[in-house]
Amino acid sequence: MPGSIGCPLAHLGPRFCGKIVEPVNPYLPIFVMIALASVICIAMVSLSWLLGPKKSTAYKESPFECGVAPTGSAHERFPIKFYLTAMLFILFDIEVVFLWSWMTVFRGWVEKGTPSAMYSFWAVMVYMVLWFLGDFYVLRSGALEWEESKTLHPEKFGKAVDEEAPYVQPVSEDAA
């Protein structure tokens, strides 16, 4: 147990040992920490500007491309798979976030043996089954295959209903 094994500050009085002394706002030290960390971080990125020499040349200022003069903008379009990854992350993250509240109460319910334990367990299991189905679907549909994009298998089109028009891949149509 915290505080129960020999406290080095015991001579300062009972309020320092044995029982966790809560500050007025338990988050206060975190804010202090954030302030200190921000100051240090900003100081560190700014210091070299003060300390270092400043002799800039056109060659130094050009972007590094292995000695070749850069062509075009560096802010190019990038593969759509990155967007897909980001969307999947948000999706799964939100799905799992729903479980946080359950996880903090489940142990208490199990220890007390309330019916809520069993009930909520099965509810979460149903949720997890859907979660796994979603996960399998994502994997199965090739959302995370980096070289492939999903195209429909020819079998999907079934038998040709109309013989005079053989089935071809979809054509893009930009009719105004």
Add this chain to the structure above:
Amino acid sequence: MNLGDAPLTPAPIVWEPMLPMIIVFVTGVLCMCVEMLRPKQTNNLIVVLSLAGLAVAGALIVLDWTAAVFHQPPSEFFGVRFGGSPEEAGGGLFIHDRFGQSVQLILIASTFITILFSEGYLRERRIPFGEYYPLVLWSAVGGMIMASTRDLMIFFLGLETLSIALYVLAGLNSKEKRSQEAALKYFLLGAFASSFLLFGIALIYGATGTTHILGIPMLMNHASADPTAGKILIGGIAMVLIGFGFKAALVPFHMWTPDVYQGAPTTVTAFMAAGSKAAAFGALVRFVGAITQPELIDAWLPALAIVAVLTMTVGNLIALAQRDAKRIIGYSSIAHAGYLLVAVVAWAHSRGSIGLDTVVYYLGAYSITTIGAFAVLSLTAKAGREGTQLEDYNGLWKRAPFAAAAMIVFMASLAGVPPTGGFVGKLLIFKDALDQDYTWLAIALGINSVLSVFYYLRIVFAVCVDEPDERRSQFAKPNAGMLTAAGACALAVLAMGVFTSAVLQTMGLSLPAESGSASRSVAQKP
């Protein structure tokens, strides 16, 4: 503190009334699994599965109407309770009433018919993705959720389930620029509208302290209510109505409709025009039903009435100038949203003295008619291409006389010509509007109906009279699914026109005094 210390026991959840939704949802999951397990085979199994699931769900609702199958004595099975009072379905989040079930049934029927003619169309468009079916089914589940809840969070959940699936579906034909445009436009505007809705929900929650819409009348009835809360509430209601108005394509939130209807694959458009609209109006009715206080009614009903007139007029006038069949139906769907809004306004104004039968009846007639029309319109898809200009339909009567005949029935119903469902629906709206002294609304409706005849006739002429241009008119051979869909829709539209009282009685939504039926209507209460 550990939340596990709280003495929580599972909230009693009554599952049966949610069964149709659960069944449709699970069917979607199964369809996805089938697609996942055999991606290199046709979608036939998926189609059969979806149709079966929808049929079971629909049959359950009808069974509940006739035999009250959802009213079971309470029982427990593995810690999960079944049975009990169906009014508390889903732990009080869902309501089990005739109105909700009627809208659910409309949604199920719309999805069923859409799926019937989807596979042929998708193959002709070269986009037979197996994912199409689960997405349509989940979208339908979202709509069903929207129609059968009174909790704003669940409204939102349903709306998002409905919308997100539709965003994907609208862009299904990702190789075509117009489909991409439709998807992106729908997504951006839809997300914008969702944020309106969500912000409105937040404001309502801030004012009333609950996400249940009955919090609104409770707050307003409370004599010592904080006046600021009332103001916040008004803002919240406005924003929620904007959100629903977008989904239902009411003017001035209609801009997306024609582009999306034109760009999306025709089957998706069909589902959007019918299912999405039914869901949006279901939710709108629930929401408007909660605003029963005189102060609020004075604030909102005139606005809604003006929106109704604007919607039908703008929709009809712009439709007159269109040359693209899908766009025409798109604008016509805006106009029909205006007609429906008249029914909603009259119902809200009556404060329970007239039933919801008009709304549901019109919604049903409109949905079936529109889906049938789109089924016929889908015939121009061939070999990966699809022409939707009016000229592209010239000569359809030669190639597919049956479909052309069905098209005449659908156009007659949309225009409101007897003996079709559309005619009776409009008649019911007229009656309600006149009952509630909304004569000007009734007159606007009448003028607009006459206006709309022109463009419906234009489609009929294109399909049945004009000579085909051999270079333009290419039709796929009508397949069994499409013929069944169009035939069933045509028959249903005619049957709704002929056996009106029987249909109304089965729905059981009219008030006892009017219909003489003993069935109790829950939905007419807020």
Add this chain to the structure above:
Amino acid sequence: MTPEFWWGTLRALIIIAFVLVGVPPVIWWERRLLSWMQDRVGPNRVGPWGLLQPIADGVKLFFKEEVMPAAVDKFVYWLAPAIALFPAFVIGATLVWGPNPMLTPVADVDIGILWVLAISSLGVYGIVLGGWASNNKYSLLGGLRSTAQLVSYELAMGVALYSVLLVTGSLKMTEVVARQQAPLYDVLPWAQNWFILTPYGFGAGVIFLICMIAETNRAPFDLPEAESELIAGFHTEYSSMKFAVFFMGEYAVMAMFGAIFTDLFLGGWSPLPLNWDYLSAQASAAHLGWLSSALSFIGGAWMAPVWFIGKVFFLLTVYIWIRATLPRLRYDQLMNVGWKFLLPFAALNFVLTAVWMLFGWLAFGIAAAVVAAGYLMVVGFVLRPRAFKDAAKVHLVDVQANTAQTIEVQR
């Protein structure tokens, strides 16, 4: 300003000082150990055994000219290294390194583990912004790769932690450590229940360790840097102290992740998975007074930081060891590992933990067997992932380049 505030500030300063002081020895140790493993000498001129080499390098970098290329996005270019270093300092805010509540953790808040996950994902901003702002194609590619890699592994990392959370029932780091000081398997009173010793915790620990290496961009997951193909990736255009800040951030985060792993899976500050209090009581019951006091000293508060730093040092050695052993993965292999193996296994581990908590060991075993069989079936018949086919062929992408990897402090 209450005394509590000053104690809190002291706690924060301890962690920050640990990061600032700890990084040079870590760099030295990496260079020395790597040299020995590669049969080289390594830095041995500045100070005894070359110990002062990293400090000399740091001082040199401070006084180097800062080359800022033309056409960079100046503000973002300046900010990116700071963002990359920032998480290293604050990620330890919930870290427990000893039993004394006055000195550790900085803030014993309810969001302990969540804080770690949240802050660790901040690091990606520094990298992607640096890559974007540099106006260099290599940097952009490195930044993109890094983003995709970090988000992929972060997911698996978060899910791996779920079994720890489930068993602890709390996100507090102190409670996670306290749970590990319970009797082993809740039966053996003399041993501690370190999570790495339990089946579910072992699975989670292995996944966490792999994700941890990937999160810190270390070999074999150092694709964002990949000097042989991307010329150091996102920090190609950084020089002088800005480069050093990126460099320092990497090593500091390594050390902090080592500390977090120690807390989450290696039982915190106890040197061995033994219950020192219990053993000490047994010894005094056996009238072995000296043994009793020795045992309680070993498990006591004074020795806690020593053991804790020792464990962190051990994990850092593991890092270096892995770097010296394994060649770099190809990009698609990297993503495959993250999404197809780590994430599903982490989720399965979570499910199995819940089964164990509710139904006990037998059900756990049965469920694990079912899961294993199911996984084989899924892999064999359904997924057939390409990675398996790839695994048959040996991809020694650039073993040579990787083993000859030296730290580019001279740049």
